[in-house]
Amino acid sequence: MNTWNIAVFEFKRYFKWKQEIISIALLLVGMGFSFVWPHVKGLLDKDYQVAVIGVSPLPKLEGFQFSEVSPTTRDEVLKNVGETWHAVIEIEDAQVKLTLKEKASWQAKLKSNLQSWQQERQIAQLPLSTEQRQQITQLPEIKTVMLKPEKDDKDEKGRAILSSAVLFLLMMGIFSGFGYLFTGITSEKQNRVTEQLLTLITPSQWIQGKILGISLFCLKTMLTYGLIFFAFIQGAAVIAGKPDISLPVSVFQLFSTLLFVVLGLLLVNSFMAAFAATIDDPNHSSRSIMMFLPALPVGLAYSGIDNAEGMMMQVLSVFPLTSFAAMPLRMAHTDVPMWQWGLSVGLLLACLWWFKSAATRVFTLGIRMYGKEPSWKQLLETFLFPVKHH
The missing domain is CATH 3.40.190 (D-Maltodextrin-Binding Protein; domain 2)
Incomplete structure (x- = not known):
């Protein structure tokens, strides 16, 4: 119960209706301006x-x-x-x-x-x-024979839009979680509120509540802006007189994308919550750069999107530290065998379970230290082994 109360507190801590409406309004104004400006520029520019x-x-x-x-x-x-x-x-x-x-x-x-x-x-x-x-x-024609039915160009365009949207929204979710966890945990540590909190809750409840609450907020942000972008693209297509852009996504693909994104956010936020607790002074610590590591899986997935059927993308979509970004992109471009999908989900869940325990140990170590930061050796031992090493 304490974990859920902390999760609700962390979600409400950053979710403000007025700020949300202002942010959405500014986004809509910016997107509208970017759409109208080329037409205005074309009218103003003389030949x-x-x-x-x-x-x-x-x-x-x-x-x-x-x-x-x-x-x-x-x-x-x-x-x-x-x-x-x-x-x-x-x-x-x-x-x-x-x-x-x-x-x-x-x-x-x-x-x-x-x-x-x-x-x-x-x-x-x-x-x-x-x-x-x-x-x-004239360029010579090339006759292409497909043994399988060729996909519609409209579907291909929709898949490309979907891939770009997933990547962009994932980066938005990761970096919003990075900002909130980093500032929240380091400020709590500097303000010396940890002693009072640790008398009421366990470190495990504290970090898991933070991870869950921030992950829910990140997911809310991704869904909100995802719907706004989709509506804007549809509106732009209607204004331009083009057919509506439909996303060729089945119910299973939509469920899979949501599943991998949620598990990915929990995994990434576990790492960032644990590592943020080990930073004593965010203004002078050289470890702050490590908080950007979770963006690496998204970059790797992007590098393999041009060959979704290739071996590299298959490995990235199964490996648990990159699968949350790579598997949704791969599924948007090609058919994925069910055994690979099941293996990817299983490994990601197992990695998340292990990561949760390891992050709790590191969080417990770091949140109680003032005036200094744990050494890299301490961090590695605490992260890898369930028994504390002296």
Whole structure:
């Protein structure tokens, strides 16, 4: 009961309705601005006027207006560079000559387009047949035969969005837990409230309540922003006149993702709660950087997402310290054998159970120490062995 009371206290400690509404409102404003700004920028940005002297067909590039002018007006056109014209294009000895008034950032985009344009013109001037020109300018087709039914492009797009969302939300959950546990435990230790608390509850109840409460808060944060992002993506698709983006997720995949995320948050927060208790002064301790280690599994999972069927991703999705991030991503891209799924869940639960006991021992060691930090040897022995070493 004490563990659950602490969990509820830790959850309510950081969950404030007013702050929650303000955060969501600011997020919606930011996302709305990011969606509207490209359209506003497109309306405000003027087209660059480019004169093309005696050459056709004209280049085509968004944001630029190309106009063909007669070679007889060349001198007059060049005099107006920087006023009427932003740039002037000529062809001299099969080379494109670009006249500008001064250097500007938009010129790189124009130069890149002119290279392709001149290449097409030169190919068109070669004594080639129509079929030969097509062979040069067009990429050859590759006929693909799938023994299994090919997945819909719409499903693939939904899977890519789902993978990105899971990674982003996992990082958000991990770092929110990192911040709350780090500041909460170190401040309690510095304010010397641990003696009073330890007379009422055991260290095991204390750390498990903290882990559970903070993990629930992290999960709430992830679900809230996940729903907001999904609604924003759907709204953007509707406004753009595109079909709704559906996430090709079955009930089992949704359950699995939630299961691995919850177990992952509990595992990560166990590590951070235990390690935060060993830090005496967060402003001067060199160990604070170790609190960023839980982000490593997400990075490893991201590195293997381009080959979800590969051996590396299979290992990451089963290994208990990375499976909470890798398995949901792997399931979003490929079929996972049930025996691998069961093995992954079993190993993750076993690791979490062992981690909970080890974290409790480290927490008990660190929370009672003032003025110094336990040595790395003490930490390692306390973490690995259930019996305290002297």
